[in-house]
Amino acid sequence: MAQLFTPYTLRGMHARNRVVIPPMQQSSGIAGMASLWHLAHLVRFAMGGAGIVFVESTAVEARGRNTHGDIGLWSDAQIEPLARIAEALRQQGAVPAIQLGHTGRKAGMQKWWVGHGGPLTQVDAEQGEPPWTSVAPSALPVGPGWPTPQALETIEVESLIHAWGESARRAREAGFSALEVHGAHGYLIHQFLSPVTNQRQDRFGQDRMRFALEVAEAVRREWPEDRPLFWRVSLADVVDGGLELEEMVELLCKLKARGVDVVDCSSGGGISSHPTQGKSVSNSLRFRAETAKLLREASGLQVMAVGLIITPQAAENHLQAQQADLIAVGREALYNPNWPVHAEVALGVNHNYATWPQQYRMFLVRRAAAADALRNRCSAANRTCT
Numbered sequence: 001m002a003q004l005f006t007p008y009t010l011r012g013m014h015a016r017n018r019v020v021i022p023p024m025q026q027s028s029g030i031a032g033m034a035s036l037w038h039l040a041h042l043v044r045f046a047m048g049g050a051g052i053v054f055v056e057s058t059a060v061e062a063r064g065r066n067t068h069g070d071i072g073l074w075s076d077a078q079i080e081p082l083a084r085i086a087e088a089l090r091q092q093g094a095v096p097a098i099q100l101g102h103t104g105r106k107a108g109m110q111k112w113w114v115g116h117g118g119p120l121t122q123v124d125a126e127q128g129e130p131p132w133t134s135v136a137p138s139a140l141p142v143g144p145g146w147p148t149p150q151a152l153e154t155i156e157v158e159s160l161i162h163a164w165g166e167s168a169r170r171a172r173e174a175g176f177s178a179l180e181v182h183g184a185h186g187y188l189i190h191q192f193l194s195p196v197t198n199q200r201q202d203r204f205g206q207d208r209m210r211f212a213l214e215v216a217e218a219v220r221r222e223w224p225e226d227r228p229l230f231w232r233v234s235l236a237d238v239v240d241g242g243l244e245l246e247e248m249v250e251l252l253c254k255l256k257a258r259g260v261d262v263v264d265c266s267s268g269g270g271i272s273s274h275p276t277q278g279k280s281v282s283n284s285l286r287f288r289a290e291t292a293k294l295l296r297e298a299s300g301l302q303v304m305a306v307g308l309i310i311t312p313q314a315a316e317n318h319l320q321a322q323q324a325d326l327i328a329v330g331r332e333a334l335y336n337p338n339w340p341v342h343a344e345v346a347l348g349v350n351h352n353y354a355t356w357p358q359q360y361r362m363f364l365v366r367r368a369a370a371a372d373a374l375r376n377r378c379s380a381a382n383r384t385c386t
């Protein structure tokens with residue numbers, strides 16, 4: 001039996017298999033609300049057999065959006081469209097999950113299909129999408145050409161921690177069964193963690209982990225005991241003077257003590273636009289797999305592997321090698337939302353469409369039989385089927 005298709009239980013969450021659709025921002029919200037695009041986009045993955053489907057990074061406050069199209073959970077009015085998505089995912093057999101995030105100094109970007117995909121400009125403002133002032137631990141821009149963020153006052157940091165808790169409450173009320181905190185990709189939590197971006201003198205600078213830990217506590221207070229909590233990290237800062245792996249292990253142990261269950265081992269979206277100088281920092285597939293295994297052993301957390309996991313066999317290999325407990329498949333699932341049910345066939349688990357939607361099954365069985373019969377007739381007549 002392929003491990004990829006063994007059921008997965010964590011706290012009170014039961015997933016039919018270990019294939020996870022990771023959060024993938026669509027920039028298609030309307031005034032911070034999830035739209036019909038989100039419903040259609042996400043339900044395809046549930047119908048395709050994924051075990052857990054994550055809603056994209058959902059902002060805990062309006063300043064923390066990446067683009068004007070980002071969705072949020074900073075107000076109760078934003079719950080209802082997300083609740084419909086959660087229910088639709090559940091109806092199609094997937095665990096409904098959601099990621100909460102705040103982009104910090106990376107806020108105020110163009111949608112990636114508009115302009116050059118950089119910070120919002122005057123031209124965007126004239127077209128109805130004005131830039132806004134981003135916030136960060138310290139007033140340090142991402143790089144040349146980026147606006148300088150406003151350094152958060154200590155009291156604002158405290159109120160942001162509260163906002164994370166409030167958004168977790170709304171995610172609970174929307175009916176999600178798993179929640180992920182976005183602590184990666186050079187966004188706000190990562191900015192507090194990294195010495196490159198956190199040069200504060202207050203307690204959130206003296207202890208760079210403090211913000212992350214207080215967010216974990218605030219979220220766990222609102223997130224029910226029987227629902228698992230995921231935490232996304234970037235495995236490496238990929239920059240000189242950045243966060244080291246030893247610190248990551250320490251952070252994960254502390255997060256586990258605060259009720260985090262799964263570390264989602266990502267690596268994309270660095271902390272800085274400055275290139276690494278001198279220090280050799282690997283970001284290869286092998287580095288990621290080995291680091292995920294190391295973090296799994298050192299922290300005792302469950303691990304979700306992610307990043308360029310393309311074939312079913314590669315996914316299965318990660319599980320067999322005990323590098324991961326869950327496998328996230330992002331862009332491959334955009335290309336083929338039926339990746340999980342196709343992977344079942346590739347791994348020899350299921351050949352009879354049993355896990356496809358019941359509305360399709362009989363027709364797919366007949367289709368396969370008809371296609372086989374046609375192929376046989378063609379081959380008997382020694383001609384090519386078109």
Ligand SMILES: Cc1cc2nc3c(=O)[nH]c(=O)nc-3n(C[C@H](O)[C@H](O)[C@H](O)COP(=O)(O)O)c2cc1C
Pocket residue numbers: 022023024025026056057099182185232266268306307308309328329330331332
């Ligand atoms: C369109 C798109 C949007 C994404 N949005 C998010 C996001 O909202 N939050 C996040 O943590 N990662 C985001 N990611 C990263 C994915 O979750 C995933 O880590 C990445 O695509 C690597 O996995 P893959 O190689 O299987 O695609 C996004 C990726 C894509 C392609």
